[in-house]
Amino acid sequence: MSRQFIKGNDAIIVGALQAGCRAYYGYPITPASEIAHAAALHFPALGGTFIQAESEIAAINMVYGTAGMGIRTMTASSSPGFSLKQEGLSYLAGAELPCVVVNVVRGGPGLGNIAPEQGDYFQVTKGGGHGNYRLIALAPNCAQEMCDLTVLGFDLADKYRNPVCLMADGFTGQMMEPVAVPAAKAVPFDHTEWCVRGDAATHKNLVSSIFLESEDLEAHNLKLDAKYKEIEKNEVRYEEYLCDDADLIIVAYGILSRIVYSTIDQARAAGKKVGLLRPITLWPYPSKIIAEYSERDVQFLSVELSTGQMVEDVKLAVEGRAPVHFYGRCGGMVPGGEELLAEYDKILEGVKS
Amino acid sequence: MKVFEKPTSFYPRFERKGGPHKETTHYCPGCGHGNVHKMIAEAMDDLGIRERTVFVSPVGCSVFGYYYFDCGNIQAAHGRAPAVATGIKRANPDSIVISYQGDGDLAAIGTAETLHAANRGENITVFFVNNAIYGMTGGQMAPTTMIGQKTATTPRGRIETEHGNPIRMAEIISTLPAAGYVERVAIGTSKHIMKARKAIRKALTNQVENRGYSFVEILSVCPTGWKMDSPDARDWLLNEMTQVFPLGVYKDDAGERENEWYRPVEPFVPEKVDAYFSAGNFEEADEPIKLDKSLQCKFAGFGGQGILTLGLFMAQVGMRGKLHASWIPSYGPEMRGGTANCSVNLSEARIGTPLVDRPNVLVVMNQPSLEAFEKDVVDGGTILIDSGIVESKPDGDRLNCILIPATKIADEVGTPKVANVVMLGALCAATGAFELDFVEETLRAVVKKRNLVDMNITALKRGYDFVRNGG
Ligand SMILES: Cc1ncc(C[n+]2csc(CCOP(=O)(O)OP(=O)(O)O)c2C)c(N)n1
Ligand code: SF4
Numbered sequence: 001m002s003r004q005f006i007k008g009n010d011a012i013i014v015g016a017l018q019a020g021c022r023a024y025y026g027y028p029i030t031p032a033s034e035i036a037h038a039a040a041l042h043f044p045a046l047g048g049t050f051i052q053a054e055s056e057i058a059a060i061n062m063v064y065g066t067a068g069m070g071i072r073t074m075t076a077s078s079s080p081g082f083s084l085k086q087e088g089l090s091y092l093a094g095a096e097l098p099c100v101v102v103n104v105v106r107g108g109p110g111l112g113n114i115a116p117e118q119g120d121y122f123q124v125t126k127g128g129g130h131g132n133y134r135l136i137a138l139a140p141n142c143a144q145e146m147c148d149l150t151v152l153g154f155d156l157a158d159k160y161r162n163p164v165c166l167m168a169d170g171f172t173g174q175m176m177e178p179v180a181v182p183a184a185k186a187v188p189f190d191h192t193e194w195c196v197r198g199d200a201a202t203h204k205n206l207v208s209s210i211f212l213e214s215e216d217l218e219a220h221n222l223k224l225d226a227k228y229k230e231i232e233k234n235e236v237r238y239e240e241y242l243c244d245d246a247d248l249i250i251v252a253y254g255i256l257s258r259i260v261y262s263t264i265d266q267a268r269a270a271g272k273k274v275g276l277l278r279p280i281t282l283w284p285y286p287s288k289i290i291a292e293y294s295e296r297d298v299q300f301l302s303v304e305l306s307t308g309q310m311v312e313d314v315k316l317a318v319e320g321r322a323p324v325h326f327y328g329r330c331g332g333m334v335p336g337g338e339e340l341l342a343e344y345d346k347i348l349e350g351v352k353s
Numbered sequence: 354m355k356v357f358e359k360p361t362s363f364y365p366r367f368e369r370k371g372g373p374h375k376e377t378t379h380y381c382p383g384c385g386h387g388n389v390h391k392m393i394a395e396a397m398d399d400l401g402i403r404e405r406t407v408f409v410s411p412v413g414c415s416v417f418g419y420y421y422f423d424c425g426n427i428q429a430a431h432g433r434a435p436a437v438a439t440g441i442k443r444a445n446p447d448s449i450v451i452s453y454q455g456d457g458d459l460a461a462i463g464t465a466e467t468l469h470a471a472n473r474g475e476n477i478t479v480f481f482v483n484n485a486i487y488g489m490t491g492g493q494m495a496p497t498t499m500i501g502q503k504t505a506t507t508p509r510g511r512i513e514t515e516h517g518n519p520i521r522m523a524e525i526i527s528t529l530p531a532a533g534y535v536e537r538v539a540i541g542t543s544k545h546i547m548k549a550r551k552a553i554r555k556a557l558t559n560q561v562e563n564r565g566y567s568f569v570e571i572l573s574v575c576p577t578g579w580k581m582d583s584p585d586a587r588d589w590l591l592n593e594m595t596q597v598f599p600l601g602v603y604k605d606d607a608g609e610r611e612n613e614w615y616r617p618v619e620p621f622v623p624e625k626v627d628a629y630f631s632a633g634n635f636e637e638a639d640e641p642i643k644l645d646k647s648l649q650c651k652f653a654g655f656g657g658q659g660i661l662t663l664g665l666f667m668a669q670v671g672m673r674g675k676l677h678a679s680w681i682p683s684y685g686p687e688m689r690g691g692t693a694n695c696s697v698n699l700s701e702a703r704i705g706t707p708l709v710d711r712p713n714v715l716v717v718m719n720q721p722s723l724e725a726f727e728k729d730v731v732d733g734g735t736i737l738i739d740s741g742i743v744e745s746k747p748d749g750d751r752l753n754c755i756l757i758p759a760t761k762i763a764d765e766v767g768t769p770k771v772a773n774v775v776m777l778g779a780l781c782a783a784t785g786a787f788e789l790d791f792v793e794e795t796l797r798a799v800v801k802k803r804n805l806v807d808m809n810i811t812a813l814k815r816g817y818d819f820v821r822n823g824g
Pocket of ligand 2: 379380381383384385386414484488489574575576577578
């Protein structure tokens with residue numbers, strides 16, 4: 001298979017176009033701007049649409065318009081811009097519109113800085129907008145996944161009629177790695193039944209999230225909830241490395257999972273049974289596998305570029321059956337391998353509790 | 354009589370409306386929205402565009418526009434209708450897109466979307482119903498509320514020095530070159546209605562003929578919000594509102610613009626996308642290269658020395674050799690202190706962290722980089738230094754040190770720009786990981802500027818020979 005050597009940010013756009021995405025709407029923000037640069041180059045070249053919108057709010061609402069036509073569309077931003085998209089995401093989820101939204105997370109809160117962080121975990125996985133809704137959240141950790149999970153994101157978005165968030169970080173965006181570009185395939189979904197294309201076949205359709213009557217809105221929420229349960233059943237994705245016999249399971253995603261991966265062999269070489277569990281879907285969360293492991297004599301350590309967000313999901317999965325620890329850096333500080341190995345030691349020696 | 358007939362662009366019965374009364378609208382008696390809806394529906398009938406029309410309803414009393422219009426309907430968030438309309442029109446330029454908005458929606462919360470859609474000359478039609486009040490939320494001040502007008506949030510009347518002045522959107526939008534047609538009309542006497550009907554029709558015709566952005570502001574009544582009966586409301590509109598919001602055509606450039614604002618798009622053709630991106634594919638070696646050990650390299654120097662490109666070349670050489678490869682530039686706090694640097698990993702096994710904090714190969718092209726990174730190099734690691742630039746010497750007992758005057762050699766080759774490639778040659782010789790021919794082929798494949806290829810190859814060989822011949 002032939003490959004190219006490209007940046008994670010570029011790989012997102014390659015994946016999107018291969019998946020049949022036809023319109024990109026964005027607003028510049030570091031460290032997500034390169035995605036817009038790539039989109040500006042490639043979308044028009046392939047007969048698609050690129051608009052630099054007046055704000056992230058406008059961009060997500062342009063996405064709403066195109067998504068309402070049943071056409072694959074996306075936007076990308078970074079944390080402050082992702083905050084501005086929350087209203088739009090709630091509308092997209094409420095109206096059940098498929099799309100992909102990338103958040104290349106940077107340091108916060110407020111203006112923060114442009115360095116990599118994972119402080120938007122709550123916002124992405126718990127719904128930063130209003131109402132009972134969920135985003136399907138995917139966390140790539142390499143350039144290949146920036147491409148592949150974008151493709152998967154479009155498929156899941158169409159399959160469940162729900163927005164999908166690709167939660168990345170500055171490292172996975174900036175990093176260049178070999179990427180095998182997946183073959184483009186015709187989009188296997190037909191949305192004629194509900195979408196509004198401005199043609200005869202769809203002119204009776206309505207895209208909306210209003211349900212004036214309480215009974216109706218409750219029914220709509222329950223329908224969404226049933227869909228979310230279906231997603232939780234079918235779409236959990238994770239990767240594990242040497243968890244089977246581990247005394248300590250490190251839970252980490254995105255770039256941190258790469259750093260942790262490098263430490264596992266080192267720890268094992270020193271006789272310490274450490275394993276890695278990497279959520280690929282942050283929502284739905286791989287709670288079941290974590291719960292299964294927690295039945296054994298084991299400890300967990302959630303490592304994050306935050307002050308402790310995902311660790312809550314680990315604790316929810318473990319339900320008190322095993323100790324759950326946390327180690328995090330933030331603001332752009334990234335733990336090195338030696339720093340992490342020292343943390344593992346503290347836990348395994350019972351110093352940290 | 355025709356006037357009593359419902360336009361066919363309206364549903365015969367309003368089934369989407371809750372409650373028992375499916376024949377009447379949800380609007381208050383005497384409300385202007387109903388009149389405006391009817392005129393739009395009639396124009397849609399006349400132009401035969403019902404099936405290709407998408408009606409974007411706003412948030413406001415007209416949020417339920419989809420009860421009535423027998424066309425595609427999309428309901429937008431408060432103020433975002435022009436952005437939603439943009440997303441529809443761009444994805445299907447053959448659709449007819451109507452953005453229908455109240456004054457709070459269009460001129461307060463959605464001002465940015467309004468102006469920028471106009472400024473891009475979106476080929477859409479905006480109907481702006483200005484009733485000088487927030488109807489839906491119970492009669493608060495709108496951006497178009499008149500001076501002195503009492504509302505729920507201006508109980509003492511609108512005061513200029515406290516609330517500012519009523520905003521004149523038709524005037525503002527008419528200053529934007531890409532806006533094609535801007536007119537203000539009113540729901541008043543039958544003469545006004547006739548003008549309004551004409552303007553609405555023209556604004557839609559413009560879109561059908563791809564003449565670009567059209568904006569019709571319709572002064573309308575809200576008897577409920579204004580706390581007036583219908584006749585008084587009409588009088589107030591005609592006597593007071595038109596003073597502040599003069600009726601008339603503010604701009605009409607659409608005449609010369611037929612089809613100028615049609616923005617074609619193409620459908621998704623998988624083969625075309627495949628062909629487009631496959632141009633970036635790399636030709637890789639038949640057999641993977643064997644490495645004695647994984648290379649964890651750091652490249653550091655001044656910005657402008659091509660240090661990041663040097664790292665990139667190295668990574669591409671590895672990739673062509675079917676190795677796992679990663680390249681990542683310095684990022685965040687690391688970037689301080691006058692060095693640009695990047696990390697490159699080459700390995701037969703899957704690469705964990707792409708960040709190299711303990712390199713076994715360090716390439717430095719300036720003094721601060723040596724000071725910053727020498728201590729990080731693992732014992733027995735290799736360090737390559739541009740000895741023409743870096744003054745001090747690294748610890749030769751701990752590290753395998755290679756000093757090469759790369760920039761000087763590059764000058765001899767023809768340009769200091771290829772000093773990084775001299776270093777690449779030296780690196781190949783020092784690590785013994787790659788055949789010189791293989792590196793040369795890679796360079797030929799990846800160097801973008803064709804006229805620089807030969808110079809790069811010469812630089813590569815000079816660096817390689819320098820190390821092979823013992824410096
Ligand atoms: C984000 C947001 N803010 C506020 C509201 C509440 N709201 C609904 S309609 C409206 C104003 C409507 O006024 P206008 O646009 O003038 O339309 P009218 O009802 O007069 O036709 C407001 C503030 C909302 N729905 N969403
Ligand atoms: S409140 Fe005003 S704008 Fe709303 S329906 Fe009643 S009269 Fe019309």
